[in-house]
Amino acid sequence: MGKSRYDVDRATKLAEILDEAEARFLADGYTGVSMAGIARAVGVAPNAVSWYYPSKDELFVAVLDRMLQRGREQLAAVASDPAATSRSVTEWILWAADRLYELRQLAIDLHQRMTISPAAADFHDRLHRELGTLLASAVQGLVSSNDLDTLVALISTTIEGQLLHHAPADRRHQLLRAILANYRIRDQAPWTSPRTVETSP
Numbered sequence: 001m002g003k004s005r006y007d008v009d010r011a012t013k014l015a016e017i018l019d020e021a022e023a024r025f026l027a028d029g030y031t032g033v034s035m036a037g038i039a040r041a042v043g044v045a046p047n048a049v050s051w052y053y054p055s056k057d058e059l060f061v062a063v064l065d066r067m068l069q070r071g072r073e074q075l076a077a078v079a080s081d082p083a084a085t086s087r088s089v090t091e092w093i094l095w096a097a098d099r100l101y102e103l104r105q106l107a108i109d110l111h112q113r114m115t116i117s118p119a120a121a122d123f124h125d126r127l128h129r130e131l132g133t134l135l136a137s138a139v140q141g142l143v144s145s146n147d148l149d150t151l152v153a154l155i156s157t158t159i160e161g162q163l164l165h166h167a168p169a170d171r172r173h174q175l176l177r178a179i180l181a182n183y184r185i186r187d188q189a190p191w192t193s194p195r196t197v198e199t200s201p
Contacts, residue, residue, distance in 0.1 A: 016042050017049055022063045030109035032062060057117040064106065066121055068130070071099065075134075089138050090180055094173050096134070097159045101172065107163040131156050143183050154179050 020041045034048045035056055042049075051057035075096075087095075100107070113120035135152045143151055147154045158179060162172045 013042075013048075014052060017044075017052060017059075018063055018066055021059055022067065025060065025063055025106060025109070026103075029105055030056075030113065035059065049100070055117075055119070057113055057119045059121045060109070060113065061119045062187060064110065064127075067103070067106075068127065074099075089142065089185055090177060092138060093135070093155065093180070094176060097162070097172065098169065100159060100163060101169075104163050104166070107160075111164060119190050128156065129188075131159075139180075139185060142185050147183060151179070 006038050017038060021033065024038065024041075033056070037048050037055075038059075039046045039049045049059065053062060110120055110124055114124045115121075132152050135155050136148060139151055140148060155176065156176055162175070
């Protein structure tokens, strides 16, 4: 059954709201964005945005969820490139960390909101689980099963710390390379496409 005009119009309006919200969150940060301002920019009544997203935190998380989905698609597209097999595990982890660092302000905002917003806290937990799964997939087989969870926790904690505290790229890369080298994962270690890996809660 095809979509009704209402469904199409609703999807279009949601996309417009999310596009505008994403641009504003990236440019102005969480505190610089208002639901009313988004409504004006999109050309809808002030309460229209609240109809779809009852709170700014829910709108913020919807934007983050959409960005996360684009990240998954980007990773899948890059991983499907035959040239991907020539990259090492280290190169892939540095690439992923750099992509996250580009969204540093949103990460800072998320950490501030998660202490008072269940929606933000839930997204943070889901993001951590997904990042842990991807990291475990990347290094599985290169470290012992006893070290896997510890290494994943070290990498994810380091990346998160780098998001919250500004550091130049060479310094960020140096820290991550040191962690991997400590577990004898050298730059030449081959990388395989991400797959589902269960990590300990």
